[in-house]
Amino acid sequence: MKIKQYRTQFIKELAPLYDAYEAESFFYLILENKHRLRQIDLALNHELFFSDEDFTVWNSLLKQLKNEVPIQYLLGKTSFYGLDFEVNEHVLIPRPETEELVEWIITENAPIDKTKKLKILDIGTGSGCIAISLAKNLPNADVYAIDVSKKALETAKRNALNNKVDVTFMFKNILDLEIMKYDYDIIVSNPPYIRNLEKEEIRKNVLDYEPHLALFVEDNDALIFYRKIASLAQKNLLKNGQLFFEINQYLGKETVELLEKMNFKNIELRKDIYDNNRMISASFK
Template sequence: MTYEEIWRRLTAVNEQGEAKAIARMLLEEKFDMSLADILCGGVEQLPAADVEWLEQAVSRLEHQEPIQYVLGWAWFCCHRFGVHTGVLIPRPETEWLVDRAVAIAKAAGGRQLRILDIGTGSGCIAISIKKALPEAYVEAWDISDDALAIAAANAKELEADVRLCRRDALSAEAGAERWDIIVSNPPYICDSERVDMDANVLDHEPSTALFVPDADPLLFYRAITRYALAALNEDGHLLFECNTRYAEATAAMTKSEGMGSADVADDCFGLPRFVDAVR
């Protein structure tokens, strides 16, 4: 097998430029090859066991499985997180939530904060916050046992002391706990948007972490906002990643429910994707 053979096989399901990029990423990430190594025949020098793995990996990619699942990891906030089909693949735009939480914490002047991540998935948000703010207490919730197991493995691997809990965002009731920051990237893609999505997402990433009914696109945001109103400390922040179609509506909803203010922020692609609401 050669590099050219790999990317040509991938053109069956990708444009040529993307096929080449995926092939390079596979070889660079898995075998630590430089571009020079790849172009100078590094693939042909792999031992038999690696060639066997590579053949299976290319076959999975031909079936449009995301490369992060094929590799078994994805990068987020400069940390490598284990991922497989039980959790969403971390996206670079989501790093805004971590950056904003860290900025809020630093503006608090070093006070030890209590931070909650609702719908943690792989744990990428909660763990990245803990790595940046080791003095903070960080807790993360998910309803999926698979997700919690993956998040626990990532927390152990990255040596992040994050408390993981099985709790449902739609039925969360505030108890004695109080938070300074609540962050969430909940399901927000409407069922009707499925037709515009790529097969590698639809066929492989968990639908329960992606979709909400068309009739109630703010389903999770409303439930989490109501919990936050009861559980946030005064001047506490509620940080959301949103469907870009509904970012303004999400901000308006948080204010109508009782938040004191809510600002919309753009993602790295210039699209309105985040809400920062303050109690």
């Protein structure tokens, strides 16, 4: 079958789950990743066709997409802040909102004096997208990253290697720490923050396939990670150090109040591109 004909069939079969634009974007993502062909190549050559082996691969991918497996997991990679990252079932798929958090940190800390070193800690690193993006764009920074999942750390280490940056990864449960070994100029975290009561809002492709360990918290203590990380930041932030969080959009006010009660200063709550409360910055000393 000609690729152009299969494209029509592919989009039609995904129509009950995805709009035409999203289904078409899936088609071209797979086409480029599996065949090194772009949309323009297909437009210029209508006679391109799939072999029987190609059909087997494509039909398997189509079946999984119809089961709402995230396309990033099917391809084994995604882009974040201009870099390529391996992703799998052990790590969350990086979101555009998290790119905004990274942009905020980089903008605030772009080196004027390149001889001044920064020490940065990313808590709950997952794929390593935050830590690696910061290491890539803040060459004066020594970057450290913590996660409770060994499988996630293995993925993050491969991503650091592939993106040619040095990050020190540590296997730790942040909830078990009372004080950290080093002091930091910046502590950043995108911790679990979705309450169980919000599960009905979560799409099947997230709920069924992304790691719940990195997503959900109990309804009766939704800010458990923020409170713990802020407590550690009180002890381990250097003078004029900064704390950055990605947060639950419904708990912006509560997160600000938590930081105020813990005597943090210069607290700033920011919205993301979707106009949701999504990021907080604060300082302690």
